[in-house]
Amino acid sequence: MRFFTLILLMITLLLSGCAFGAIEDMLSPPRLTDEQQAIYTALADSKGSGFKLKYPRTGEHRSAFVIYGDNNDAAIVFYEVSGINVERSLFMNFLYKNNDDNWESMYEIPIRGVDIESVSFTSFGEDEEDAILLSYSVGQSEKKCMVITHADRRPTRQFDDIYTFLQVDYFFGRDYRELLVIKNDRSGPSAIVAFYTFREGQLFRSARSELDPGAGEYLGITQGNVAADTPAVFINHRKYDSSDSFGTDILLYQGRRLVNPVVLSSVNSERVLRRTGLITELANPRDIDGDGIILLAASTGEFLGYEHLPPQEKLRPVVWRALIDDSFVDRYHSLYSERFDFVFMLPGRWLNTVTAAVNLEENTVSFFSAGLPIEEVSELILRITATADKEGFIYDFETPNPENPLTLTDEEFENAFRILSRIGTDNVE
Numbered sequence: 001m002r003f004f005t006l007i008l009l010m011i012t013l014l015l016s017g018c019a020f021g022a023i024e025d026m027l028s029p030p031r032l033t034d035e036q037q038a039i040y041t042a043l044a045d046s047k048g049s050g051f052k053l054k055y056p057r058t059g060e061h062r063s064a065f066v067i068y069g070d071n072n073d074a075a076i077v078f079y080e081v082s083g084i085n086v087e088r089s090l091f092m093n094f095l096y097k098n099n100d101d102n103w104e105s106m107y108e109i110p111i112r113g114v115d116i117e118s119v120s121f122t123s124f125g126e127d128e129e130d131a132i133l134l135s136y137s138v139g140q141s142e143k144k145c146m147v148i149t150h151a152d153r154r155p156t157r158q159f160d161d162i163y164t165f166l167q168v169d170y171f172f173g174r175d176y177r178e179l180l181v182i183k184n185d186r187s188g189p190s191a192i193v194a195f196y197t198f199r200e201g202q203l204f205r206s207a208r209s210e211l212d213p214g215a216g217e218y219l220g221i222t223q224g225n226v227a228a229d230t231p232a233v234f235i236n237h238r239k240y241d242s243s244d245s246f247g248t249d250i251l252l253y254q255g256r257r258l259v260n261p262v263v264l265s266s267v268n269s270e271r272v273l274r275r276t277g278l279i280t281e282l283a284n285p286r287d288i289d290g291d292g293i294i295l296l297a298a299s300t301g302e303f304l305g306y307e308h309l310p311p312q313e314k315l316r317p318v319v320w321r322a323l324i325d326d327s328f329v330d331r332y333h334s335l336y337s338e339r340f341d342f343v344f345m346l347p348g349r350w351l352n353t354v355t356a357a358v359n360l361e362e363n364t365v366s367f368f369s370a371g372l373p374i375e376e377v378s379e380l381i382l383r384i385t386a387t388a389d390k391e392g393f394i395y396d397f398e399t400p401n402p403e404n405p406l407t408l409t410d411e412e413f414e415n416a417f418r419i420l421s422r423i424g425t426d427n428v429e
Contacts, residue, residue: 043079043095047093051091058118059118059135076095090115091109091111092108092134094153119134122168129150134147142185144162145159145160158203166181178195179196181196182218184215191215209258216240216241227324232251234248246284271321272296281337281339283297283338295332296321298319340384342419354368354381355368355370380401381407384397
């Protein structure tokens with residue numbers, strides 16, 4: 001009976017000329033609060049009725065009415081004007097309460113885009129007052145950001161440009177925040193990162209650098225020292241031509257110059273490349289040994305015995321590298337498992353001698369004397385079983401043949417096994 005009723009409803013909708021693409025027009029808009037209704041009325045008194053409210057798609061402020069200020073006496077309204085013989089346009093309207101506590105539309109900034117992505121309030125540089133940071137889309141995959149100051153109820157557009165990724169944060173250990181903007185529209189030969197800050201009420205660019213042009217999607221930023229007393233910003237990305245290849249840009253100051261060692265040569269870019277798969281997890285730069293220095297991760301090879309398998313089925317060791325004089329120097333080879341919350345640093349005498357296997361069903365990582373191919377039975381050297389509990393994992397270690405010369409000594413094991421969530425503390429009980 002319910003099925004028949006549903007079919008009848010669909011037929012009725014089709015016969016009445018309704019299509020599924022227009023269902024949003026059948027829904028009632030959100031009910032306005034008294035304050036929002038007063039703002040809407042003030043906007044309508046100023047602009048008439050030929051506009052449609054626009055709502056930010058993401059972020060903290062999802063309403064078309066963004067009320068702000070210490071006394072909640074300022075507001076932003078996003079709206080769109082469209083119609084016959086009228087070019088579709090977006091606008092950002094600023095309204096303020098007057099001495100009679102009534103809202104008035106005072107200023108308007110056109111937005112040359114098609115949709116509002118997000119709006120936020122943030123201070124950076126020397127300016128203690130929050131600036132408005134607006135993100136909006138101008139095409140199917142192109143976005144722009146706008147920085148607007150609004151001192152003395154006078155909004156001023158300070159910046160408006162295309163961006164791929166942006167973030168406001170404390171960078172390079174400074175005691176003030178800056179705006180980081182990455183532009184990589186793939187129409188030019190390179191990608192660029194720039195830092196912006198406020199000084200004496202004006203926005204200016206404090207530094208810029210080239211980035212790896214092979215980046216397709218920026219995944220986030222890590223911060224920390226790349227060497228003693230050398231803070232750096234690590235920008236992680238997915239390659240544009242591969243869904244399972246990742247890279248990292250490194251930004252640091254040499255004197256007053258911002259540099260990125262990764263773009264100095266194609267060799268450096270390859271030295272921080274990571275390939276992932278069904279059992280090879282993504283490792284990003286981190287302090288992997290608890291000494292306060294961020295190491296770069298790379299995973300392009302494979303353990304012995306995996307050469308004949310397709311890329312997605314290869315188990316790859318993660319090599320951790322330090323930046324030394326603009327070059328990357330090997331520090332550790334490891335089996336990395338964020339899934340099981342540990343990293344196992346391979347002893348030097350295991351390299352090219354011992355291989356590894358991961359069993360996701362049994363939650364085990366096993367090390368064998370190298371067999372070719374990996375499916376062949378080889379002698380088990382060590383098996384680690386991770387059992388989840390309320391506080392993390394409980395680990396069980398099996399060494400079936402202590403007499404095997406490849407079996408680790410207690411000291412070797414203590415140096416090799418590290419719980420990721422506890423790095424910097426005593427990891428092994």
